[in-house]
């Protein structure tokens with residue numbers, strides 16, 4: 535078997551400590567090539583740059599900065615930098631959790647989905663904002679040693695979140711749900727004009743449902759959540775008998 539080709543990216547930017555940690559963990563598993571945004575592009579989901587040009591800047595051996603989004607990085611990584619499909623696309627380690635519905639906003643998760651769409655095995659990694667990358671690192675290694683033993687169908691990725699302290703183990707989890715408080719904050723600028731700040735100060739409240747990603751990390755486990763890109767709703771599709779009389783009568 536030829537050497538495993540591993541494409542690394544993130545949404546916190548090429549100079550974030552999390553991607554350096556991920557590169558360290560990935561190194562023993564193959565040839566690691568990093569293509570990552572040249573600045574923080576968090577919460578940009580799966581955005582593609584369709585209306586502006588993109589540049590690549592090689593800042594070190596197999597380390598390339600891109601002025602686009604995380605998904606742009608994966609596309610340019612695969613089609614320009616590598617010139618072929620990588621075996622693995624690893625995204626992260628994000629500074630801050632990607633739990634519950636945050637996976638929809640996350641550029642970290644968006645990049646992993648793009649990796650999967652490009653035919654690679656793909657995972658997104660995130661850690662509690664006060665967590666230690668040094669403590670998480672051996673657990674990234676453990677995950678990478680084992681994840682090829684479990685295949686996911688097409689359009690699925692692994693979403694891995696590490697708790698604040700040394701993980702007690704891995705848990706296979708579902709996606710929780712969370713509520714943000716004071717999501718849009720209105721403030722006043724020095725010229726008395728209003729401006730707005732999204733995010734609020736209170737932070738999210740997670741439901742911490744049994745078996746969920748949030749429950750796992752708050753109980754001290756590393757959460758491993760399989761996610762699907764197809765958002766279809768099989769339980770509603772099964773209700774053809776209800777749909778037709780209601781919509782076509």
Ligand code: MN
Pocket residue numbers: 545546575576577628629642
């Ligand atoms: Mn981020």
